[in-house]
Amino acid sequence: MTTKINRRQFLGSASCAAVGSASLYSTLLNLRMANSAAAETLRAPSASADSLAFGNDFRALVCIFLAGGNDSFNMLVPSDDSGYSEYAQIRADLALPKGNLLPITPGNQPGRQFGLHPSMPEVAQLFNDGNLAFVANVGTLVEPTTKSGYESGLNKLPLGLYSHSDQIMHWQTSVPDKRTGFGWGGRTADLLHSLNDSDKISMNISLAGTNLFQTGTSLTEYSISSSGNGAIQIHGHDDNSWSRHVFQNAAIESMLDLQYQNLFEQTFANTTRSAIDGADLFATSIANVSPFATQFSDNELSNDLSMVAKSIAARQTLGFRRQTYFILFGGWDHHDEVLNNQVEMLSIVSKGLKEFYDALGEINLQHAVTTFTASDFGRTLTSNGQGSDHAWGGNHMVMGAAVNGGNIYGEYPALYEDNPLDTGRGRLIPTTSCDEYFAELAMWLGVAPSDLPMVFPNIGRFYDVSTKQMPLGFLNRTLTPGEVTDELFLPLVTR
Secondary structure, eight states, rough: OOOOOOOHHHHHHHHHHHHHHHHHHHHHOOOOHHHHOOGGGSSOOOOOOOHSSSSOEEEEEEEEEEOOOGGGGGGGESSSHHHHHHHHHHHHHOOOOOSSSSSEEESTTOOOOOOEOOOHHHHHHHHHSSSEEEEEEEEOSSSSOOOHHHHHHOOOOTTTTOOHHHHHHHHHHHOOOSSHHHHHOHHHHHHGGGGSSSSSSSEEEEESSSSSTOOOSSEEEEEEEETTOOOOOOTTOOOOOOHHHHHHHHHHHHHSSSSSSSSSHHHHHHHHHHHHHHHHHHHHHHHSSSSOOOOOOOHHHHHHHHHHHHHHTTHHHHOOOOOEEEEOOOOOOSSSSSHHHHHHHHHHHHHHHHHHHHHHHHOOOOEEEEEEESSOBBBSSSSOSSSSBBBEEEEEESSSSTOOSHHHHHHHHHHHHHOOOOOOTTTTTSSHHHHHHHHHHHHHOOOOOGGGHHHOOTTTGTOTTTTSOOOOOOOOOOOOOSSSOOOSSSSSOOO
């Protein structure tokens, strides 16, 4: 028996279908129709001519968020005699044997030697080849902060310092002195999305569903999956395997073609249509990408990075010249068994980065994609007996052929107990702010220095936007002529 469905029932049933579809649900969640009508502050900022003029090539940022708080002072370890002695003493049972470290010699740290966790040989190779850099002791800062200012209360501190939820928010928004619903990736996209050739799919693509990092005032994330062709369809739509879906799809298509007087109903119908069309376009584009020769490992992170590579390969069909990607790799809250857990997890990160970099090499886009890590916070240098606890500053990686690799940027701190940055138990005050770290990435993507305050409200406390120098220097804002050219926009199905 055929089930009849009216307009009201369709809207109700479509709501349920939307909840089952990350693409549609995240889009609806971020419509903010009521707020947009009521608050002028939700209007997207306008990019300057300098930002909009910087868009003839293709560029993408890929954020790998290590959720839980990576113990990154066991990822990047001082290995010279004095540095390792400090490290070994304060880390105690968490210290890695010096002989197990993978040696690296940063070009910008004369007289200093470092080693990487023994599970990261691929990262060591990328670093030594000049395609990966470290940024040392990064964290959320409201303003430049000293130990005396921290202890006396003279320095303003991030809200909810050492809290997972608050610090995740601050890392994704780069606004640590207040709670906001807009991320720095979203605000960047608000400025730059008009550089793309099509707006059928958001330039912000997430493999972790709705996230704060990619939420802007006018643009949000487009959610995809690492399986199949990536697109997340409305449950049952375009499934003609049995009669109920045939009638259901016909009913949905018919009602989407109607015009509604009610603003919400019309917007809902338009959004549903957009989600369906976008999913079809994305799935078809990915299906037409030639397989990579690079073999990705069979784990969540590598699967996500494989889909990102496919999406980037389909950039011309999808109309992209600017993109951001968000990947979530969780499980880093190691209050115990930190040594055993990191052996496996850092190996997954290291292999995944190398696989992704090699795949980008197949499509000649290693210079056009910059991959970076983020995390809730660093962890205590001291041991709790089995692991480490929540702290503040931590070390991060940036990968890409546009990166001035083989270097450690920022100030790698002293690690001895009660040093001038130690607020207790080896909770280190960051020497590089998230604002500086992220501003360099945003500028490389195309945000003009004069537009940085619209993306990073506190940037003026750490960086002079009138200078011609990058905040930290790990990226070049312009590429060498010929590295990224229009010929790279040839259809990927022919490569």
